Amino acid sequence: MPSPIKYAGEIITADDWNSLTTRLVVQNNDQTITSSTTPTASEITFTPEPNAVYEYWLYISYSATINSGFFWEWDAPNALIASFSQAIEHPANSGTANTGQSVNFRRAAHTTNREAGGSDATSPPAQFHSAYDSGTFATDGTVNTITLMFAQASSHTDQTILRGGNQTRMLYRRIA
8 A cells, every 4th residue: 555645853643644535335125116217225325524635436236127127326425526437238138147138338427327237138037247337526615425326227016126136336536
């Protein structure tokens, strides 16, 4: 782990060392949505310090059908997000988790949904898929919680599942 830059006479504080620590947030439980494109709060949530910049890496595990798909966005009041994501294109083709699919690489705007497709033809979906989102959060002077929100990409009676049990996770650390 790199050391904070200090000069002769400066004192290293706990905040200096803590700013270098990578933190982990885990989705502990599966969350299932049907017939809804209204974003729902996940268990991926944290409260950053004000006037700070964080880098993050989000690893999403989800299951969805070709009818419902999956989308995610950030509820991040008073934070500016630079997000770079990749996921199976929605709607995807039916098949297994190993079936080749088109992939969407995005540099989504702050409030833009990120979509991902599913490969199951029937519900409940059994295939596990991955989507990735990484980038930075820059906070202003207020303290606010940042939460990963998710829903179906297309409203359908089929299930869309954000996978928990140590599968969906986010790593983050303060960089400025």
